[in-house]
Amino acid sequence: MKYLFKNANILSSEEVIFGNVVVAENKIVYVGKNLPNEKKFDEVIDVNGNLLMSGFINAHCHTPSTVLRGISDDKPLEEWLEDIIPKERALSDDDIYWSTMLGIMEYVRGGITGVEEDFGRLVPVVKAHKTSGLRARISIGFPNVAQKKEDMPLDKQLEVVQEAGLSAVCFAHSVYGTSEENFEKLITFAAKNGLPVSTHMSETLTEVGDCTVKNNDLSPPQLLEDYGFFDRQATVFHAVHCDKDDLDILANYDINIVSCPASNLKLASGIAPIYAASQKGINVALGTDGAYSNNSYDMFKEMFLAATLNKAALYKADILPAHKVVQMATQNGAKTLGFENVGDIKEGNFADLILVDLNGPHHQPVNNIISNLVYSAKVADVYFTMVNGKILYHNGKYNIGESPEKIYEKVTKIKNKLNKR
Ligand SMILES: [Zn+2]
Secondary structure: OEEEEEEEEEEEOOEEEEEEEEEEOOEEEEEEOOOOOHHHOOEEEEOOOOEEEEOEEEEEEOHHHHHHOOOOOOOOHHHHHHHHHHHHHOOOHHHHHHHHHHHHHHHHHOOEEEEEEOOOOHHHHHHHHHHHOOEEEEEEEEOOOOOOOOOOOHHHHHHHHHHOOOEEEEEEOOOOOOOHHHHHHHHHHHHHHOOOEEEEEOOOHHHHHHHHHHOOOOOHHHHHHHHOHHHOOEEEEEOOOOOHHHHHHHHOOOEEEEEOHHHHHHOOOOOOOHHHHHHOOOEEEEOOOOOOOOOOOOHHHHHHHHHHHHHHHHOOOOOOOHHHHHHHHOHHHHHHOOOOOOOOOOOOOEOOEEEEOOOOHHHOOOOOHHHHHHHOOOHHHEEEEEEOOEEEEEOOEEOOOOOHHHHHHHHHHHHHHHHHO
16 A cells, blocks of 8 residues: 655654655655656645644553453552452453453554563463554563462463564563563573563552662662573563662663553552663653553553653752653653654654644644644544554554444443453
């Protein structure tokens, strides 16, 4: 298929230009002011001055949790985990597939084109992502708290992900949830197979305190450094309670931080020092975390919070400007997940793009599109989502391999089943 997007405000490499974009098969092949002959295209989409930009990368989520949205709200993290874990374990493979499909629906509706999926029970998760066409990095390893052994051998897990054409990351839940032995096993496997690693880190004060007490005063980053977790490309989720020394450790390695500000606020975990981390040259991306702790997959909300929380905490309005935060939600996310040629609208990149309606009163008058994107845009403004050259959402119509009606019917049944327990 060959698409022409004409009359678009195009967000490309941090600036907005007015022009046209050509997509051929799965790549962006032209970005510029020239208007090619429309007859040469399978579909011409008049963007009418709305915004064409790269899709958002949700760099940390547990999408199968979507069906657990709202079931254990307003509780501290430790109590919340006790609530969530048995319910999560009660989900069948079929439940996980449909719950993930519901999450993917929400992703494409809100302009999310790529995700890191940190969850066990690989087969239904992989099936959902393969069915939908979303870009995904899938975790293998030790996703659960106090997991004694992997669900299936690591090499078999890798095979399942790779056979589906998806990329893999070796994931350990956390220093409190994963044994040293399992960390070692995972790190060895990652090294042998040339894979990156990821884990939750320093999410709460309790986690940091317990870690120092149990491990000769070592903070979670110090302990992970000791394990050798940072000897290959690593991603840490949250990094809320990191002091200067911790950030210095992270800055010494090839490490990405994924900040999930909405989840950190809702679970009262705190405010991640993403400004300080960025200043030290650490790549910072954004994620939503699961629907049971957020409770929505809304990258506009994450961008707003990422832009404003550090401003308020440090009493500095001139840090983390809007364009930097958009970069976190797009390019930095793609870098974190190892998605090459993704995250920006430029020739040669994969066609992972979205259209954002700028006609709502909250965008008018359009003084600054990038500021509007962070400070006033909403999920409902997204009206078109394309991944790898395939339209997954357009004006209320989903093309993710399952119909919304069927997804809603299935997740309602799962909800009723869980309520009976
Ligand atoms: Zn998480």
